[in-house]
Amino acid sequence: xxxxxxxxxxxxxxxxxxxxxxxxxxxxxxxxxxxxxxxxxxxxxxxxxxxxxxxxxxxxxxxxxxxxxxxxxxxxxxxxxxxxxxxxxxxxxxxxxxxxxxxxxxxxxxxxxxxxxxxxxxxxxxxxxxxxxxxxxxxxxxxxxxxxxxxxxxxxxxxxxxxxxxxxxxxxxxxxxxxxxxxxxxxxxxxxxxxxxxxxxxxxxxxxxxxxxxxxxxxxxxxxxxxxxxxxxxxxxxxxxxxxxxxxxxxxxxxxxxxxxxxxxxxxxxxxxxxxxxxxxxxxxxxxxxxxxxxxxxxxxxxxxxxxxxxxxxxxxxxxxxxxxxxxxxxxxxxxxxxxxxxxxxxxxxxxxxxxxxxxxxxxx
Numbered sequence: 001x002x003x004x005x006x007x008x009x010x011x012x013x014x015x016x017x018x019x020x021x022x023x024x025x026x027x028x029x030x031x032x033x034x035x036x037x038x039x040x041x042x043x044x045x046x047x048x049x050x051x052x053x054x055x056x057x058x059x060x061x062x063x064x065x066x067x068x069x070x071x072x073x074x075x076x077x078x079x080x081x082x083x084x085x086x087x088x089x090x091x092x093x094x095x096x097x098x099x100x101x102x103x104x105x106x107x108x109x110x111x112x113x114x115x116x117x118x119x120x121x122x123x124x125x126x127x128x129x130x131x132x133x134x135x136x137x138x139x140x141x142x143x144x145x146x147x148x149x150x151x152x153x154x155x156x157x158x159x160x161x162x163x164x165x166x167x168x169x170x171x172x173x174x175x176x177x178x179x180x181x182x183x184x185x186x187x188x189x190x191x192x193x194x195x196x197x198x199x200x201x202x203x204x205x206x207x208x209x210x211x212x213x214x215x216x217x218x219x220x221x222x223x224x225x226x227x228x229x230x231x232x233x234x235x236x237x238x239x240x241x242x243x244x245x246x247x248x249x250x251x252x253x254x255x256x257x258x259x260x261x262x263x264x265x266x267x268x269x270x271x272x273x274x275x276x277x278x279x280x281x282x283x284x285x286x287x288x289x290x291x292x293x294x295x296x297x298x299x300x301x302x303x304x305x306x307x308x309x310x311x312x313x314x315x316x317x318x319x320x321x322x323x324x325x326x327x328x329x330x331x332x333x334x335x336x337x338x339x340x341x342x343x344x345x346x347x348x349x350x351x352x353x354x355x356x357x358x359x360x361x362x363x364x365x
Contacts (some may be wrong), residue, residue: 077303078243081223084337093234100232104177112178115363120182123365134193138343141186142280145179150284150291152176155252156239157298166233173231187277189361194272201268210264211350217264218346220246220257226338242301243307245333248324251311252292254284289313 085191112118127139127144152159152172159168200206221240229235262278296304312318319326327333349356 001139023226033124076243078241078307079246080240080249080331081247082226082336082338084226086337093229093354096234097229097232100234104173104232107179109175113181113363120178121363121365123178124182124186133191134273138183138190138273138276139280141179141183142277142284143181145176146284146287148179148282149176150287154291154295156295165237169220169231169233169237182365185360185363185365187273188357189363189365190273191269192271192273194274194276196271197275198270200270207268210268213260214264215259215350216344217257218342219334220250220260222254223247223343225254238318239295239299241296241303241307243311246334247311248319248326248330250313250315251308252289252313255313256315258282258285 110117112120116120124141127140130140131137152175156168156172159171162168163171223245224240225231227235227240230237250256259282262281266274266278293304293308297308302308310318310323312321312323318324
């Protein structure tokens with residue numbers, strides 16, 4: 001549908017035979033004379049200025065950094081987000097990633113999406129049998145996905161200790177991905193169902209405004225999404241404490257992006273199914289705000305409390321309150337390959353809407 005919206009000592013020589021001087025860089029001048037009964041005297045030196053070399057942060061208090069060229073900028077305890085160093089990439093890692101992605105898509109197609117072999121249709125029919133209302137089914141699908149997704153995330157620490165980081169990531173993705181696909185397909189197929197509450201599609205420039213809002217929402221993707229090698233468990237998955245980039249605007253960018261996406265689509269579609277989907281998705285992400293902060297506090301302790309003190313959930317609140325000071329070259333934290341990739345993927349998804357809608361319709365979910 002053309003109008004759709006989806007869219008990182010010196011030792012100087014002594015001047016006298018019976019005495020010698022040590023010039024210590026520690027902040028004292030130490031003079032000793034050749035007299036065993038006199039204690040050495042300590043004289044205050046002239047003020048000495050030194051600078052500390054800043055080290056790239058990796059989420060530990062002992063290794064911190066101040067990004068940008070502003071000397072007054074807060075030293076970060078978290079990680080620099082959206083960093084992608086081409087020189088550090090291994091061809092073998094991306095070959096593994098491509099292979100894993102291909103296997104995942106094949107298994108997803110055969111085991112879930114294909115109506116003749118997969119379980120997806122049976123799952124949708126089972127949930128739909130609970131109620132004839134598409135709004136109720138929409139809410140139920142979101143609740144099932146949210147329960148599995150957030151539930152497994154809450155048990156991540158225990159699960160990784162039990163079966164390892166990579167195995168837990170496979171379990172997490174293997175259960176969350178099919179449920180997410182089912183929810184998206186059902187929404188596409190029933191987006192014009194339910195009761196029409198308003199009709200604003202003829203309002204001048206509204207589509208352009210909502211399209212722009214939806215486009216921007218994808219730049220609020222949580223920075224961990226950028227780590228594709230960790231998502232596919234090629235690299236060992238980690239729980240990151242991010243602090244730069246979009247995190248300066250809001251500590252929970254995925255929640256903000258989801259709210260923007262939901263509002264744009266709900267205003268445009270204007271029916272009860274869209275409202276139900278938005279209520280369910282926004283509720284899930286608001287729970288994720290609390291649950292995400294809780295998990296990071298357990299994992300990072302004082303480091304997270306420091307990050308929390310100078311960031312905010314509400315966009316720009318910490319900046320307006322003076323708790324977050326943006327570097328003078330803040331824009332450089334967005335001129336990175338992952339954001340360029342988001343731009344192309346978002347535009348591609350928009351123009352691929354007719355294909356997505358046709359594929360969803362053929363499933364009859």
